[in-house]
Amino acid sequence: MISAECEIVAQFYDVDPMQVVWHGNYIRYFEQVRGLLLDKIDYNYPQMAASGYLWPIVDMRVKYVRPVRYRQRVTVQATLIEYENRLKIDYRCRDTQTGEVLTKAHTIQVAVSSATQELCLESPVILLENVRRALCAEN
DSSP states (O other): OOEEEEEEEOOGGGBOTTSBBOTTHHHHHHHHHHHHHHHHTTOSHHHHHHTTEEOOEEEEEEEEOSOOBTTOEEEEEEEEEEOSSSEEEEEEEEETTTOOEEEEEEEEEOOEETTTOOBOSSOOHHHHHHHHHHHHHHO
C-alpha cells in the first residue's frame, strides 16, 4: 500500500505536567503525516473539496504503547489500508533512533457529497483512479 512518513521532534508546548507528550497532540502528528499521504495520491483536502466531497473522520482509535518525551525524535508513518468504500489510514509512531513502536492508531474517513450532505457508500471514482495511479507509480 501507499505510505508516507515524517519526523517530529516533541516540543515543550507538546508536553503535559508529567513531561510526556499530551495525548491530544498525537492527533496533530497524525494530521501532518496524513496530509503527506494524501499528497502522494493527489487527493488532499483542496482536491477533495474541488471534487465535490467532504471526508469527515468518523472513527479514530489510538493505542499509546510508550510515552513520547520532550525533544524525543519520533518518526510518524501513515499507510493507506482501505480506499474502495472508505479511507482507512493506519499510523505508527516510532522512536527514530531505536525504531521502537510508541503509538499505534488508525482513522476512518467516509465520503460525503458536498451538494447533498449524503453519505456515499462507495468511494468516488476520482479517489479510486488517483490511488491506482499512485500505486502504479510506486511499482
